[in-house]
Amino acid sequence: MQELDSVVSDIIVIGAGGCGLMAALMAAKKGVRVLLLEKTDKPGGGTAFSSKGIRAAGSRRQRELKIADGPELYAQDILRRNNNESDVVLTKRLTETSGRVADFLTDMAGIEFQIGEFAFGHGAQRSHSWKADKTITDFLFETVEREKNIQVRFSTPVLSLQQETGGAVTGVATKDGVLTARKIILASGGFGASAELLARYIPKAVDIPFPGHHGSTGDGIKMGLAIGAATENMGAFQPYPAYIGPGKRAVAPEVALSGGIMVDAGGKRFVDETRYPGGLGIKMLELPGKQAYEICDERIYQLHRNAPGLRNLSGFFDAGLLLKADTPEQLAGRLAIDAEGLKRTIQEYNDSAAGGGKDAFGRALPQPFQGPFYGIKVTVALYHTQGGLKVTPDGQVLRADGSIIPNLYAGGGVAVGVSGKGLEGYLPGNGLLASLGLGMRAGEHAVASLDK
Ligand SMILES: Cc1cc2nc3c(=O)[nH]c(=O)nc-3n(C[C@H](O)[C@H](O)[C@H](O)COP(=O)(O)OP(=O)(O)OC[C@H]3O[C@@H](n4cnc5c(N)ncnc54)[C@H](O)[C@@H]3O)c2cc1C
Structure with missing residues (x-):
């Protein structure tokens, strides 16, 4: 992790939770300079609140243990649970990514997985957990600290997105001024801590406890909406x-x-x-x-x-x-x-x-x-909100007419997840799948399209 004052970055990632840490690492590992901006004074976000485990299909660990599973089966489980209400291509792309997320966590962050049963709609043994008394974001942030291509700035809330005339996103506004980059990834979490957004989108959740992260105030969703992004399934949440x-x-x-x-x-x-x-x-x-x-x-x-x-x-x-x-x-x-x-x-x-x-x-x-x-x-x-900005399977943010907002990505709680429209569509693990999986895809896609 670099301690630089002058900021020259190819990619700005907003939010140092699961999605942001994963996106930053994927990009930095490919040699790209990343600036990671976090509004609170530490990493983790709501991801640090989740249980010690991710769901993944087709991981190396599953193959070692000869567990029969695969992305297709995992996608079927998700679609069955959400009554086919999530985007099928996005769902399949995320389940295809899930095994790579697990392998990446082993290779880069040194997580030794044990695989256990977890029913409630999962058709195979795909719960990957670990013994160490650490959260998933502890592992990810330790890896970020070793990465020379990533600068991290805490206590730096992003206030809005900057655009050029044609609509392409070119940077972000912070209290210290505007920071520019060629790609921006919104990874600032959902809106469980925003009374305003809950009243607008999920009134039935206004008066129930939200034991998630105080940073989940829907900033990324608001920033996307302000520049014409479309939203989807905003009434969905995991109770x-x-x-x-x-x-x-x-x-x-x-x-x-x-x-x-x-x-x-x-x-x-x-x-x-x-x-x-x-x-x-x-x-x-x-x-x-x-x-x-x-x-x-x-x-x-x-x-x-x-x-x-x-x-x-x-x-x-x-x-x-x-x-x-x-x-x-x-x-x-x-x-x-x-x-x-x-x-x-x-x-x-x-x-x-x-x-x-x-x-x-x-x-x-x-x-x-x-x-x-x-x-x-x-x-x-209310554990987490599941609606958000409409995205492509690589996390590119879409307008209502289906066009892509150039240079802008979203993942995790900012983006629409794979749990469908309501409350019944959540298959356990969907939160982290959208966070880590879309973080990985957005980071990779942003790098691959840097010169386009
Ligand atoms: C108690 C609990 C248990 C859970 N257990 C599970 C589970 O077992 N499995 C599962 O799949 N899901 C679980 N979830 C849901 C899961 O934690 C979330 O879906 C997931 O963590 C969202 O990740 P994220 O990366 O989008 O956001 P986060 O991890 O919340 O990260 C967002 C980060 O962005 C920062 N930020 C916000 N606004 C700005 C801004 N303007 N500028 C800069 N930074 C900003 C925030 O401070 C935060 O650090 C659980 C949730 C809770 C509350």
């Missing part, structure tokens, strides 16, 4: 249906997958809880106070009591958040919900599980609950 409170505390989705259920204040179930996260999140948004109670039994508690990070059930138990009781009625009393309702729900659950078929929501339950029982109050949170 997290088992949020507990600040500090990223949330019940892991695996609790529901192992047999956990959600009930309302009447003690009644309201959805197939394995429709994670969107199907469950949508139903929770309809509940009074957008609140539910996640219930499990001793078997499930023991399975997840030592889950990693801030998700372990024993931590919630010790903190007095996860409550325990010998009977459903006692648990309902402790949670201040309807006792008869919860008792009936657990009876129905047990009848259905013992019968081996599907329950009223179409869910096959693993086995009857056996006390003691556990319950925790949860709410639905």
Whole structure:
């Protein structure tokens, strides 16, 4: 990383989160001078909040472990989840890139991947995680620090884009003046922290918690709109249906997958809880106070009591958040919900599980609950917005008439992702796929078209 005062750059990247760090590295590795501008005083953005893992198909690690998977299968999983609402070419281009993203992270950032199961719509083992206690952006920024072609300026918010008469983008305005470059990549994240944009595009998310990054104020989207860029799927967001409170505390989705259920204040179930996260999140948004109670039994508690990070059930138990009781009625009393309702729900659950078929929501339950029982109050949170500027599969920003705004790219939360129009289209991992995948593609394409 260079410490230069004079700025001569081929490419300016706006935002030092997952997308921006990846785009900067891809460009710099090809010998191009990159200026990375970040409005806060450190790298990471919302990407540093995500769990320790990416989804990738066709990676070297998968091949070493002889895991049958590929970009085509991954694209099918995404399109099935979003009901074919995402751009098919963009979706396929990102899944084709996902394996290269994983290989790049191994080669450049030294990440040793382990591959685990992750269901909820993924048709293959493609969850690539790591043991080290680091975020993905820790790895990426360490690599940026070793890269002589990248200059980084923190505490430098980009205010607007500069254009020449024909519409080509030529630079950016900052509080210190205008900086010019031949290509500009918008990687400034989504708009979960902008009350103004949420009110305009996703009113139902205005009053739910946003545990993401404070820099996600939609600056890149606003800058794109100001020069005629088109947007798409602006009402889409990823709800997290088992949020507990600040500090990223949330019940892991695996609790529901192992047999956990959600009930309302009447003690009644309201959805197939394995429709994670969107199907469950949508139903929770309809509940009074957008609140539910996640219930499990001793078997499930023991399975997840030592889950990693801030998700372990024993931590919630010790903190007095996860409550325990010998009977459903006692648990309902402790949670201040309807006792008869919860008792009936657990009876129905047990009848259905013992019968081996599907329950009223179409869910096959693993086995009857056996006390003691556990319950925790949860709410639905906004994890990230998924709509954004319309882009080509290489991240070039488009106008409403389909023409390309010359020299301008967008990725991650600034660009429309691959989760479709609403809340149900998010397949876990789509956020980082759009961030790292489009970052890689935009960085590569910007370099390849520098002299065009
Ligand atoms: C708690 C939580 C958990 C999540 N878990 C997952 C997960 O497991 N898997 C998954 O796929 N997704 C997950 N997501 C979503 C995922 O984190 C985002 O989709 C992704 O990180 C967006 O990346 P990005 O690169 O677009 O933006 P960011 O990583 O947010 O980076 C944007 C950067 O741009 C900076 N910036 C903003 N405006 C300006 C400006 N005007 N000038 C200069 N810099 C600017 C910001 O300060 C920030 O540093 C999670 C989100 C949350 C909140």
